[in-house]
Amino acid sequence: MKKNLHFILFILLVFFLTSCAPGNEKFVEGVAGFWMGLWHGFISLFTFIISLFNDGVKVYEVSNSGHLYDLGFIIGISIFYGGGSKSSCRKWK
Secondary structure, eight states, X not given: OHHHHHHHHHHHHHHHHHTTOTTSGGXXXXXXXXXXXXXXXXXXXXHXXXXXXXXXXXXXXXSBOSXXXXXXXHHHHHHXXXXXXXXXXXXXX
């Protein structure tokens, strides 16, 4: 029973993360700004894996607001992957 619940939660998480993935029709009328760049950077690992199997999902939104989207995307990637904090925690001998 527990395995089924974990599987269902995993599937729901995947659907949730890909519902706002870059490259969908949401940005045909408008452009993606800072906050969507932050979100797209944060889910970049998941969208990359899904983009290998689905041509409709992109890692980066082409219809964006420019530098603010790029800034949000880089900050989102830094938050998800740990940024430079991992290198600053090494022990000195």
